Amino acid sequence: MSANGLVRAGRAARLALHIVYALGLVALILIPARLTGQVRGRRIRDRLVQHWFSGLARRLGLRIILEGHPATGRALRVANHISWLDIVALNAVAPSRFVAKAEVADWPLIGWMAGWLGTLFLRRGDVRSSQRLIEAMGWQLRRDETLTLFPEGTTGDGESLGKFHARLYQPALLTRAPVQPVAIAYPHPLGDRSTHPLAPFVGEQTLTAHVWALLGARDLVVRVAFLPPLSSTETRRQHLVGQSRDAIASRLGLVAELAKTKIAG
Numbered sequence: 001m002s003a004n005g006l007v008r009a010g011r012a013a014r015l016a017l018h019i020v021y022a023l024g025l026v027a028l029i030l031i032p033a034r035l036t037g038q039v040r041g042r043r044i045r046d047r048l049v050q051h052w053f054s055g056l057a058r059r060l061g062l063r064i065i066l067e068g069h070p071a072t073g074r075a076l077r078v079a080n081h082i083s084w085l086d087i088v089a090l091n092a093v094a095p096s097r098f099v100a101k102a103e104v105a106d107w108p109l110i111g112w113m114a115g116w117l118g119t120l121f122l123r124r125g126d127v128r129s130s131q132r133l134i135e136a137m138g139w140q141l142r143r144d145e146t147l148t149l150f151p152e153g154t155t156g157d158g159e160s161l162g163k164f165h166a167r168l169y170q171p172a173l174l175t176r177a178p179v180q181p182v183a184i185a186y187p188h189p190l191g192d193r194s195t196h197p198l199a200p201f202v203g204e205q206t207l208t209a210h211v212w213a214l215l216g217a218r219d220l221v222v223r224v225a226f227l228p229p230l231s232s233t234e235t236r237r238q239h240l241v242g243q244s245r246d247a248i249a250s251r252l253g254l255v256a257e258l259a260k261t262k263i264a265g
Helices: 003-038 038-059 084-091 102-106 110-116 129-140 167-175 209-213 237-254
Strands: 062-068 075-079 097-101 120-121 148-149 179-185 220-226
Touching: 003 038, 003 167, 003 209, 038 062, 038 084, 062 075, 062 084, 075 084, 075 167, 075 237, 084 220, 097 102, 097 129, 102 120, 110 120, 120 129, 120 237, 148 167, 167 237, 179 237
Parallel strands: 062 220, 075 148, 075 179, 097 120, 097 148
Antiparallel strands: 179 220
């Protein structure tokens, strides 16, 4: 077996053990934590989620560089989306509830964990699903939860930003929750401005194939920059979306994107 093959095999074995560990955490700690009350149960959940995802990042060979200060309590975080690794990195530094497309619920293990941790799922193209999601997001924000949304609605190549869908910003306006832009980047190991070639999860690639490729990766780094929160009071939804998108584009160095901001209703 080649040296790279040995690295992959070793990482795969450690990853499998870490997955078994997740099942134990849920059964022995997280389920009982739900019975301790909302505030205490949330603290236990967040600590364990951060602990487990930090371990997952290490087993995937992913090094996380944190910049800025994550908003806590009632807040809507909005981030650009490159890979499912975004969720790993965000949970490893500042856990929250996520808003995700319904397809994620069908992913092996990830879907099960996402559902158990309270992820809110959106079935794209379904107006009723969208309305139910907005109501659920508002309810969670009123409970002083932190939510994370990928307003592009899909992953990209990291070289540009897609359209930001404005509809799911509405719960922040209704609950007057601050909106915090989060800029995510996977620097190229050669130090240029491009994205690490293994980071994007796009096209027809399967989750299993992507994980296998990552297990052989070296110098995989993710920068997670929490930018200053934006007030959702006394502002229009489209303006708030534009502000957050421009802040992310500026932090990522996508200056050309600022002149052609795309917002979808």
